Amino acid sequence: MTSNFALRVGPVVAAVALAGTVLVGCQNEAKPAAPAETPYHLRATVAEIMDSMVMPAADVIWNSTAVTESLEGTKDSTPKNDEDWKVVERAAVMLSEALNSLMIPGRHVDKPGAVPDDPESELAPDKIEEMIRKDPQVWIGFAQSIDGTVEKIQGAIKARDLQAISDLGGELDEICENCHLHFWYPKQEKK
Ligand code: HEC
Incomplete structure (x- = not known):
């Protein structure tokens, strides 16, 4: 497996290196690095990743320790059982990797x-992007x-350990909130 992988990857690396040389050769040095140099396709926005991955995954973790009393009981x-636990395990992987993908520079916060x-309290996406660029x-x-925490x-x-998951779930919530307060609705901090 390993040697096969090395064999396959060798020519690819050489081809990429060659392509890089050609690019550098015909480009003005003052130009920023060509986007083709990164393998990432950052098509999903921060808002989409929050909505599709971060929130659903965090919800599974938070709900895993929820016991609620109501009129119905x-x-x-x-x-x-192990199957139920597997659902929580999957959510933790999703949350961890969602946050890793948010660390890749150059992602848009929202669609153009x-x-x-709520413009009164929330920053516009381009303002948030500016903050991220300034303070990565x-x-x-x-x-x-x-x-x-994940x-x-x-x-x-x-x-x-449900008690530990519950305590750590509280810690998780605090970090979500602190990032939102810093980058998304900083005006609320002053209240
Ligand atoms: C690294 C900073 C950061 C962290 C950590 C973070 N968020 Fe966010 N989140 C943002 C930003 C910035 C936005 C605003 C995006 C926009 O302009 O719509 C946002 C938006 C959202 C939204 C709204 C998405 C939409 O549909 O517009 C939800 C829901 C959300 N976050 C949930 C969470 C939860 C839950 C956590 C913690 C598990 C979390 N976020 C952690 C930065 C963060």
Whole structure:
């Protein structure tokens, strides 16, 4: 397997290196790096990743420790068997990788022309992008912090420790909120 992989990858690397040389050769040095140099297709926006991956995955984790009382009785959403736990495990992987993908530079925050739902309190996507460009380490710090908490949650899932998952779920929520306060609705901080 490994040697086969090395054999296959060798010529590709050589071809890419060659292509790079050709590109550099016919381009003005002052131009920024050509986008073709990155293998990533950053088609999904930050808003889409939040909506499609981050929120659904976090919800599974939060709901996994939820026991709610209502007039109809007690609703216990905690995992009961390995299959239920597998669902929570998958959510943790999804959350971790969603945040990793948010660390790739150059992703748009929202579709062109998108306006905030509440312009009074929310920054416009281009303003958020400007903040991320200026302060990438702050953005990356929040993303890494989520991933660190998810790693601890994965340990707690392995240990089937609902109390720890619940506590770490609170920690997770706080990081979401802090990143949103910093980049999305910073005006609320001053309230
Ligand atoms: C690294 C910073 C960061 C972290 C961490 C983060 N978010 Fe976000 N999130 C954003 C930004 C920026 C937006 C605003 C995007 C926009 O302009 O619509 C957003 C928007 C959202 C939205 C709205 C998406 C939509 O449809 O417009 C949801 C839901 C959301 N986040 C959930 C979460 C949850 C849940 C977590 C934690 C598990 C989280 N976010 C962690 C930066 C972050």
